[in-house]
Amino acid sequence: MERRKNDMIIGKVVGTVVATKKDERLVGNKLLIIRPLGTNGQFEGATMVVVDAVGAGIGEVVLICRGSSARKAVGVLDSPVDAAIVGIVDTMEVEEQ
Numbered sequence: 001m002e003r004r005k006n007d008m009i010i011g012k013v014v015g016t017v018v019a020t021k022k023d024e025r026l027v028g029n030k031l032l033i034i035r036p037l038g039t040n041g042q043f044e045g046a047t048m049v050v051v052d053a054v055g056a057g058i059g060e061v062v063l064i065c066r067g068s069s070a071r072k073a074v075g076v077l078d079s080p081v082d083a084a085i086v087g088i089v090d091t092m093e094v095e096e097q
Contacts, residue, residue: 009048009064010089011036013056017049025079032056032085034064039094050083063087 015033019026030052038044048064053073056062062085064070070084071077 007066009034009036009066009083010092011048011062011064012043013058013060013062013085014047015058023080025076026051026081029074029081032058034062034085036064037061041092048083050085051081052085054085054088056085056088061089061092063089 011034013032014035017031017033019031031049032052034048034050035043036045036048050064051070051074054062064083065073065086066083068077069086071079071081073084073086074081
């Protein structure tokens with residue numbers, strides 16, 4: 001399934017990124033590595049580096065937004081952010097088709 005830029009993504013946090021040298025607008029932001037999940041709970045799509053706006057941790061399933069919505073989530077509209085975690089998923093239920 002092809003994703004559009006404005007689609008929200010469900011993903012799992014699989015790692016962290018430490019970057020001692022980075023754009024000054026990223027200073028103070030936690031960077032995490034996520035793998036998108038399909039509705040069946042299996043990994044689907046490419047790994048992404050995202051800014052964490054909610055305090056997520058490794059192993060958690062999260063909601064990710066992209067584009068200008070991601071920049072709004074981290075509160076810096078002119079930042080070089082393309083994706084941000086905006087929620088931590090407690091449960092997920094998908095009706096089988």
